[in-house]
Amino acid sequence: MTTDITRADREFASIDEQQVEHLRSMIGKPIRSDRPHISELTPDAVRHYAHGIGDRNPLWTAGTLAVPTALLAMDKVFSGYVTGLPGIHAMYAGATFEFERAPRISDRLTGDATLAELIERPSRFAGRSWQQIYRVPFRTPDGELVCTGHSYCFRVERDSAREAKKYEEIRVDWTPAQIEDIAQRYRDEEARRRGAEPRYVEDVRVGDLVPALTKGPYTATTAIAYLLGWGGLYVRGHADAFDLFTRHPALAIPNEWGVPEPPERVHWDPDLARRVGVPGAYDYGPERVSWMGHVVTDWMGDDGFLQYLDVQVRRHNVLGELVTADGVVTAVDGDTVTLTLNAVNQDGLESARGTARVVLPQRSVPPR
Template sequence: MRKHRDDWEEETMTQTDQAQDFDHAIKDEDIERAKLLLGVDAPTSIDEYYRELSADGIRNFARAYGDDNPLFADPQYAAGTRWGGPIAPPMIHIAMSRKMLGDPIPDDIRKATRGLFSGVHMFVSGQDTEWFAPVYPGDTLYGFGGLESIEEKASEYAGRSIIRIIRSVRVNQRAEVVAVTRMILIATERKKSRERGKYMDLKAATYTDAEIAEIDEIYAAEGPRGAEPRYYEDVNVGDVLPKMAKGPFTLTDMICFHTGGYGLAPYGIGPARVGYKNRQRAPKFYIKNAAGIPDVAQRLHWENEWSQSIGNPMAYDYGVMRECWLTHYLTDWMGDDGWLVRQHDEMRKFNFIGDVQIITGEVVGKRVENGNGVVDVEFRATSQRGEITAPATATVALPSRELGPVVLPRPSEELQRKAAAMTARHNELAHGTLR
């Protein structure tokens, strides 16, 4: 989950250190230094795969995680919806952003916080996301964010843990807040020796023709609600949502996800001379493969040999891939006239090559919120082993016969002012650069 310009350093450390037995304690001084970053927003100074969105970009991004909803894929169809044209799927912000100009983190704070929690195991445990505005062809997104909170916890098993919430705000070229994500980043003292290799006895899933046919039956029954409104009044607590299948997960799926736009630009990954230049920029991100060739640490998501060398039985997906799947589940169900207001998700288990995930859910609440009829959904991805790998909750706004069409939610006035100020500063600096 790439959100900020220096995130690759943290992820590189996490991926490369897994090959060693690090047992570093969390230092009090690191906690105090981290607190210097509280409330300090900085512009996201990277270009994502898409800097400006097109109808083709929307279609390709959706297809990359298996979503063929015509609202995203067919401009002619989308022109007849309330949106007047195609809009991007909710998770587009993981692959779309243009470098935002602005004032960097002050040098004294940057220097004081360099190397935080070095050698300590870190992982992303989940994310909260709120959506406020659609993204259309021709739109550009910019980002800013920083540390929103830091909390210390302790347990007998994991030892001392630090939970950081990293807020990332996406705004469009009109300074409108489009989405806000809050990534849950955990640093823990749990020893690698306790964790490394715990999945190594896991065997890759295999399937009979009959088992593939059962999965295909779910695919055959799937499909977006589309133009038929799902009215708030017709939904009741206890309603069960249809099943959705994802998988069995293959290397082809991973290739498609990357070609749709995720994960290449922030890491600087590229072939030939592009790759060479990136290797000079970020040498720690490159680790020799069995043939002695420097290759990216990120390849644990597609190379079984590398993943096995650091204690996993085979390659596995990205958490954000499953987040895309979870939002896909909701956008199919709610129809063209609905709006995904917020989602909370957690990545509890790996999704390995060969695994299949079946997404199921049910309505657990309904009420009026900000003038909209909204429903609360609890849902989850469950593997063929019967393990819940990604539990989630969400709030969906639906059109109402009584209340009318969905009204888009609004960010807080404070956040909108911040977005306007950050955009104004960007435009000021961009104008100065152009001169």
């Protein structure tokens, strides 16, 4: 379905064919990224990222190893910083990690992003939609490739999405008894983490279940906790913010006091979220990708190696919603195990899906 909107009814920009063609001309070329939130996986940076996604694994919080998905804080393009189509809303749709080795404490990694594909997609609620796919290899200063990432974003016209009214406002209320049940789930997480006890590949069978993790109920405070570790895309203040809006005026959306703020405000401002056509303020896509990574690393244990992770974000997870993420073993090939990952909200609606490949230790092979 498409929605016709008159010029007078428009609040935001519309997709311009010349801009689309200019963006298409950038395929395969280096993309300038904004400054990274972190440039080195220090113990502090890793700990803050782990706390931001609710991952209390001592490997991360004690500064022993680096959270694999912390690479999302090391390159803005990988996290959803898109090029072209100014004023057209960007929705993060997922990411892929292909690791050559596990990221380590003290790694200094730099992304080298290129626009890999630009694909027009049909949209049932926002007229035209464009998918931008970026390729982001992460290398050390001496050129060692640690991980090749891909990120996926959709661009939609905000006015078209709002006028189509595909979404209704979502409100989720929780009773004290339900909150206590959720608190108990969190208390039980420690026992389900594999930790230092090796999970040997010989003990894994197709059909084995990956224990569930709870995330939420989501709040604006949850978003802030993630921002402390991840950094956000456009979260700036004072002169730094006004400098950003001077260089990129289409980013500026006046708030109720007439002060420009970035579109990232949709993650804590329900009114702006509805203005751009979504049901309410919602979580960050890279955050949900990292939740799925948390499911995998808890299951594989300290001796496992997360070789590959692909996560697709499937819907908006709005304030108040609870997400439960789990998985199942779908293949075992030598020392490599494939997991299918799933995440649903409190009503059973799909929140995210994914695939992971994990290399596990073998009893028949002595540790190095």
